[in-house]
Amino acid sequence: MPSHATWLFSRELAIPLATSLILLAAWEALVHAGFLRAAFFPPPTNIVSTLLGLAAGGELWLHAGTTLGRLIASFLMALIPGTALGLAMGWWMGMRTAADPLVRLLFPIPSIAFFPVVIFYLGLSEWGLLLTAAITPFLLIAVQSASAVESLERTLLEAGRNYGASGWRLFMRVILPATLPRLFIGYRLALGVGFIVTVAVEMVAAKHGLGGFLWHSWQILRIEEMYVGLILIGFLGIFVTYGLEALADRLMPWQVDLLRLKGQR
Amino acid sequence: MGAVTKIEIRDVRHVYQSDFSSVPALASVNLTVGDGEFVALLGPSGCGKSSLLRIVAELLRPTAGSVEIHSSTELGNGRPKTALVFQEYALFPWRTVLENVVFSLEMRGVPRDERLARARKVLGRVGLQGFSDAYPHQLSGGMRQRVGIARALAAQPEVLLMDEPFGALDAQTRTVLQEELLRVWESERKTVLYVTHSIDEAVYMSDRVVLLTARPGRIKAEYSVELPRPRTMEMRGWNAYTKLSFEIWGALREEVETAMSHE
Numbered sequence: 178m179p180s181h182a183t184w185l186f187s188r189e190l191a192i193p194l195a196t197s198l199i200l201l202a203a204w205e206a207l208v209h210a211g212f213l214r215a216a217f218f219p220p221p222t223n224i225v226s227t228l229l230g231l232a233a234g235g236e237l238w239l240h241a242g243t244t245l246g247r248l249i250a251s252f253l254m255a256l257i258p259g260t261a262l263g264l265a266m267g268w269w270m271g272m273r274t275a276a277d278p279l280v281r282l283l284f285p286i287p288s289i290a291f292f293p294v295v296i297f298y299l300g301l302s303e304w305g306l307l308l309t310a311a312i313t314p315f316l317l318i319a320v321q322s323a324s325a326v327e328s329l330e331r332t333l334l335e336a337g338r339n340y341g342a343s344g345w346r347l348f349m350r351v352i353l354p355a356t357l358p359r360l361f362i363g364y365r366l367a368l369g370v371g372f373i374v375t376v377a378v379e380m381v382a383a384k385h386g387l388g389g390f391l392w393h394s395w396q397i398l399r400i401e402e403m404y405v406g407l408i409l410i411g412f413l414g415i416f417v418t419y420g421l422e423a424l425a426d427r428l429m430p431w432q433v434d435l436l437r438l439k440g441q442r
Numbered sequence: 443m444g445a446v447t448k449i450e451i452r453d454v455r456h457v458y459q460s461d462f463s464s465v466p467a468l469a470s471v472n473l474t475v476g477d478g479e480f481v482a483l484l485g486p487s488g489c490g491k492s493s494l495l496r497i498v499a500e501l502l503r504p505t506a507g508s509v510e511i512h513s514s515t516e517l518g519n520g521r522p523k524t525a526l527v528f529q530e531y532a533l534f535p536w537r538t539v540l541e542n543v544v545f546s547l548e549m550r551g552v553p554r555d556e557r558l559a560r561a562r563k564v565l566g567r568v569g570l571q572g573f574s575d576a577y578p579h580q581l582s583g584g585m586r587q588r589v590g591i592a593r594a595l596a597a598q599p600e601v602l603l604m605d606e607p608f609g610a611l612d613a614q615t616r617t618v619l620q621e622e623l624l625r626v627w628e629s630e631r632k633t634v635l636y637v638t639h640s641i642d643e644a645v646y647m648s649d650r651v652v653l654l655t656a657r658p659g660r661i662k663a664e665y666s667v668e669l670p671r672p673r674t675m676e677m678r679g680w681n682a683y684t685k686l687s688f689e690i691w692g693a694l695r696e697e698v699e700t701a702m703s704h705e
Contacts, residue, residue: 330530330532332528332530332532333532333534335496335499335501335526335528335532336526336528336532336533336534337534338501339499339500339501339524339525339526340522340525340545340546340549340593340597341522341545341546341549341550341597342545342549346549350545350549351534354534354536355534355535355536357536429536431535431536431537431577431579434577434579434580435535435577435579
């Protein structure tokens with residue numbers, strides 16, 4: 178792995194940076210030349226100055242922080258019970274038989290479609306928003322966690338038992354670390370889905386948060402602000418994805434090197 | 443055979459039950475292994491030898507019969523009855539070599555300093571002292587199985603159980619590891635139950651070869667190997683060695699054919 182200094186100047190960073198700058202410069206030029214209407218496609222320099230203005234005012238951080246907070250909260254609401262249910266489904270045949278049909282039925286329904294049902298019970302509350310954003314990620318994590326247990330290597334369990342682990346310790350020291358890489362497959366997918374639904378619900382039902390900000394700026398035709406919202410949603414997406422990867426690397430140091438060997442990193 | 447009995451397998455039967463069928467794997471096995479004895483379990487594939495080993499390891503409950511392992515010292519010394527070495531190594535991929543080796547000591551609550559010291563010593567004996575912090579996937583198959591053996595030795599079991607431990611390795615690595623294992627064993631004289639389907643390996647390593655029939659497995663014959671210790675490579679050229687190998691093959695052949703006709 179190259180050092181940080183060389184990485185900064187490496188092709189991995191330089192090429193995407195160059196393509197982005199070229200595209201933005203082209204956009205800017207096309208607007209100034211009159212080929213793109215500034216009302217619909219404000220020049221990037223205007224968007225950036227709007228962004229800087231909003232950032233200095235602090236409003237933007239409030240929106241971004243709100244969305245981030247909702248995303249984390251709904252993700253945890255999906256992760257904890259989803260993992261528990263999935264592991265139970267993978268471990269106990271009876272649990273699988275009982276829960277599988279329901280999970281299969283609910284899984285294909287887009288999470289946002291649960292919103293009316295949820296607000297019918299919880300009202301247009303913060304909890305309603307969080308719950309809506311958590312449903313599909315919860316099901317996704319449950320399905321993936323169940324399959325993680327099913328693909329658990331039998332000999333690892335035997336080794337754990339033969340070398341003195343049983344009950345809770347067998348779970349914590351063998352089953353959990355053995356399934357963790359596959360659990361994280363579910364977590365990654367769930368985070369992506371959760372992010373989409375969080376922003377979507379915010380657009381429908383929240384004043385605060387980037388989704389609300391974006392929707393509001395469109396309604397009052399502040400087009401620069403609309404683009405600022407889009408950009409921030411993009412960056413927030415990158416930020417949480419990166420955060421989850423950093424967590425995965427921290428929790429599974431043996432996987433970092435394994436994936437690199439397989440050429441996946 | 444040692445004077446003191448270590449393992450007593452009494453009338454063990456095993457039937458694999460599923461919702462739709464029942465497959466008899468073992469039909470009444472009786473076997474006594476002496477303290478410090480190296481016994482090879484030889485049989486055609488699917489004869490239930492791995493099942494028998496798992497029954498001794500208490501990973502599988504026999505349909506009938508019992509297994510008793512006599513402790514060398516009074517109970518309560520914390521030594522586990524068995525430690526199993528797997529064909530597919532079954533190392534914990536999330537643990538480094540050293541962490542794998544200390545696993546059983548950790549489970550038993552051995553203090554940290556003591557377990558690390560013991561693990562390092564064992565790693566030294568299998569030639570892995572420089573690899574404590576490596577992860578299993580960074581090692582070759584032969585080195586992984588050295589870790590598997592080190593993990594078993596560190597547990598200080600009453601009985602060492604080995605399930606075709608070198609079956610997944612290439613022929614050269616296998617030969618090297620057989621010799622290494624013999625060296626370690628000859629210095630410790632631990633009781634070993636060694637599952638293999640190789641006549642050559644069984645004769646080369648063990649004091650006694652126990653031949654199992656095709657499924658459902660039962661003991662067909664026993665051969666005591668009258669080769670001196672320490673065993674050396676040259677003995678493979680000895681008359682006694684080849685004679686015994688051919689004798690065993692004569693008996694095993696029928697079972698292999700039976701096993702194949704059932705497939």
